[in-house]
Every structure is written in C-alpha cells, then in structure tokens.
C-alpha cells in the first residue's frame with residue numbers, strides 16, 4: 448500500500464522504515480530542513496539500534512522516500528501522523544503540529560484517505576481531527592480518522608515495531624479497520640522478512656485489538672501512566688529500604704514473582720524521563736482534570752518522580768559533606784540506554800543541581816553528548832568514561848549503558864580523587880565495587896565501604912548474580 452508518514456522523529460522514522468520493510472511503499476515527510484537533507488543523503492539524525500540499516504536498505508530498494516509535508520500528503524492512501532506532542536507549560540499536550548498537519552491534509556488531499564494518529568494525543572483528539580478536517584476540506588476529500596497509538600521503546604524501537612505485544616487500532620468505520628488490518632497483516636502474521644532475527648518462526652503473533660477511537664487514545668495514556676506509577680511505587684519502596692536496611696532488589700524480585708504484579712518496571716532509580724512518561728503523565732492528569740475527574744494518584748506519581756533528583760543529591764551531600772568545588776563525573780546523559788535522546792532526561796536537572804551547588808562536572812555518554820550540549824553547555828564532555836572519571840571526587844552513574852557495567856573499574860579507582868560511586872540505576876555489583884576499594888552507594892540497597900565484607904550486608908540479588916545483569 449502507498450503510505451505516508453508525517454514527521455521523521457524517533458517514532459516516524461521507525462514507522463516509515465518498518466512499514467517499508469514489511470512491503471509497503473512509504474513516503475516519509477519531515478518539516479525540519481536540516482533533518483530532511485540528512486535523511487535524503489542517508490545520514491541518520493538520531494541514534495536508534497538497527498534503524499539505519501533497514502532505512503538504507505528500504506531506500507536502496509525504492510521502498511522508502513523522504514521529502515516535504517505537501518508531497519507526503521499527496522502520496523499515501525493512509526497517512527500516519529507522527530509529529531511531536533510536547534507539553535505546554537500547564538501540562539496539556541501541545542497539539543499545534545497535529546492541527547497543522549490536519550489542516551494541510553484537508554486543503555491538499557483529494558479522494559479517499561485514512562488519517563492515522565500515531566502521535567500520543569489526548570482522548571477525543573480523533574473527534575477533533577474529524578471535525579476540523581470537515582471544516583477545512585476541499586478537493587472532494589473523503590476520509591476516515593483512526594487512532595493507532597505507538598508503544599515502541601527507544602533503544603529497541605525496530606524490534607518493538609516488528610514484534611509488538613499488541614497493535615491497537617481505534618476506528619469508527621469498518622473500512623478503516625480493514626485498511627489497518629491490511630497494513631499490519633505482515634506483522635500480525637509475522638510473515639515479513641525479519642531484519643534483526645535469524646528465525647522468527649516460533650514468535651507469538653501479536654493481537655490486533657480494534658476499539659473505538661476514544662478508547663484507543665485512552666489506552667496509550669493509561670498504559671504509560673500505569674508504567675510510570677510502577678516506577679514511582681518502587682522508588683518509594685527503595686526510599687523505605689534505605690531507611691530500614693532492606694534491599695529493594697530482593698523486595699522487587701519477591702513482588703514480581705506474583706503474576707498479578709509482574710517483575711518489569713520494578714527497577715528503582717533516579718526517576719523516569721524521556722519524551723513519553725513525564726509528558727504523558729502530565730497530559731493524563733490534565734485530561735482527567737478537564738473531564739471533572741481528580742486523578743490525584745497520578746499527581747503523586749509525578750511528585751515522587753520529581754523528588755528523585757533531590758533525594759540523589761542528598762545522598763551525594765551525605766557522602767561528600769561539601770559539594771562546592773568538587774569534581775563530579777557523570778556517566779550517562781541519555782534518559783535510558785541505547786538512545787541518544789536527552790529530552791526530559793534526569794541527567795539534566797541532576798547536572799544543573801550539581802552546577803548550582805558549585806561542582807565541576809565532567810560527563811560521558813556513548814551516544815547522547817551531541818544532543819546534551821544544547822541543554823548542558825557548561826560541562827566538560829569527555830571522549831571516554833575513564834577520562835571523565837579522572838580526578839573525580841564522586842562518580843554518578845545516571846544511565847545504565849552496558850559499557851559502564853563492562854568498564855575496568857580498577858583502572859578507574861587508580862585515577863580518582865576519592866573512590867566513591869553513586870549508582871543511580873543499580874547497575875553494578877555492590878560486593879565487587881567494595882572489593883575494588885570503592886565506597887558504593889546505590890538506590891534502595893545497603894551502601895558498602897571498601898574492604899568490608901559486602902556479602903554480609905548485600906545479599907546476592909537478581910541483578911547481583913554477576914557484574915552483568
């Protein structure tokens with residue numbers, strides 16, 4: 448099918464490349480000229496594992512073309528809107544990019560089009576789209592509006608798109624439902640040539656759930672808010688563990704064995720970030736508020752998350768006594784590993800707090816340093832983690848990149864001013880760090896000191912079976 452994807456960001460690029468990979472003819476539009484030029488020249492504007500290879504493959508086969516928004520609107524029978532929906536100062540989602548695309552479609556498209564919202568939008572956005580397409584339409588446009596929320600995770604976006612847990616389509620007509628079933632048939636049947644796995648024959652086929660548009664929109668916001676709630680919940684349990692001397696890793700493991708709870712998203716840390724959870728929780732609170740429902744549960748989720756940085760800073764103060772004048776190494780800037788995305792990353796408020804208290808920050812991230820420079824211009828960016836740690840009074844682990852787990856920590860120890868690690872992601876093994884001579888502070892687990900028999904205070908847990916998780 449001829450498909451247009453509007454917006455070549457983390458979601459749009461993945462959607463465009465994967466729809467081309469499963470056999471569609473895809474036109475991907477981007478309004479940012481620099482980004483568009485890069486894409487036309489085969490240069491990736493973002494880092495996302497596996498995406499570059501399938502994008503280039505699709506381009507070389509003529510399955511994927513990049514261009515402007517107007518050309519995109521003219522191309523596809525189905526038009527996937529993948530533009531950003533950032534938060535406004537009051538927490539509402541900013542829908543101006545969505546509205547702009549809808550108006551352009553109404554004015555320029557003709558014949559039948561299936562307009563699919565893939566961006567994360569508040570409930571009833573589909574209804575608004577239908578209404579405003581009707582107001583602005585010309586050229587005998589006939590259309591359906593559908594909601595197809597995206598559940599991919601940055602860092603594993605390609606795999607998530609091609610092997611999803613579920614595909615949700617919110618529609619108001621059988622025609623729209625059938626078109627979306629046709630578009631996703633290679634995924635629901637798992638019949639495409641998989642670019643990342645050798646053998647997908649035993650993979651479970653994902654269910655395509657058809658709902659009304661309002662429900663599909665709510666599924667996305669409710670899902671992200673629920674996951675954020677799990678993170679804030681375990682973060683509060685971690686705080687409690689720190690006070691009473693329990694180990695949150697063991698608590699989470701014990702909780703997660705109950706299938707009603709499940710083990711995922713029970714990893715405590717310095718809080719959630721990225722372009723989804725923080726803004727989606729905020730938007731969901733606002734949606735509820737405007738509908739007369741007081742979703743104060745989610746306000747607590749947000750509050751707990753915002754307090755994570757202050758809590759981590761307090762632990763640093765307890766270790767260093769005085770932060771002013773200290774050299775702090777920050778390992779990890781991206782909001783999670785395997786992405787270069789720093790939007791709403793905890794590293795940003797954390798580093799701003801460090802600078803605010805008079806520390807000098809040297810940082811390293813395998814992929815996110817270029818993007819971080821806009822938000823954090825006043826820190827030293829290092830070519831590798833060892834350089835970042837040289838002479839440090841404290842090393843803060845902020846993103847759980849595999850590279851940090853695999854580091855030669857004894858080499859690090861020999862170059863630091865003070866052997867102190869604060870692990871904001873519980874990435875490392877406490878016992879091993881203690882034996883190497885570090886004071887090691889993690890989240891919701893007993894701290895260990897050099898030489899102390901850490902095994903007595905830190906019982907091996909799921910994450911500590913080996914240095915590798």
Ligand SMILES: NC(=O)c1ccc[n+]([C@@H]2O[C@H](COP(=O)([O-])OP(=O)(O)OC[C@H]3O[C@@H](n4cnc5c(N)ncnc54)[C@H](O)[C@@H]3O)[C@@H](O)[C@H]2O)c1
Nearest residue numbers: 454455456457458476477478479516530531532566567597
């Ligand atoms: N990033 C994620 O992990 C993720 C996951 C699921 C859902 N989402 C949702 O998907 C949406 C997009 O997120 P993203 O991370 O890809 O954002 P992004 O900012 O990376 O990408 C959006 C792109 O759309 C472009 N754009 C804006 N207006 C345009 C127009 N009129 N024509 C063509 N291009 C236009 C922007 O220049 C930008 O490149 C958001 O609503 C987000 O909440 C994101």
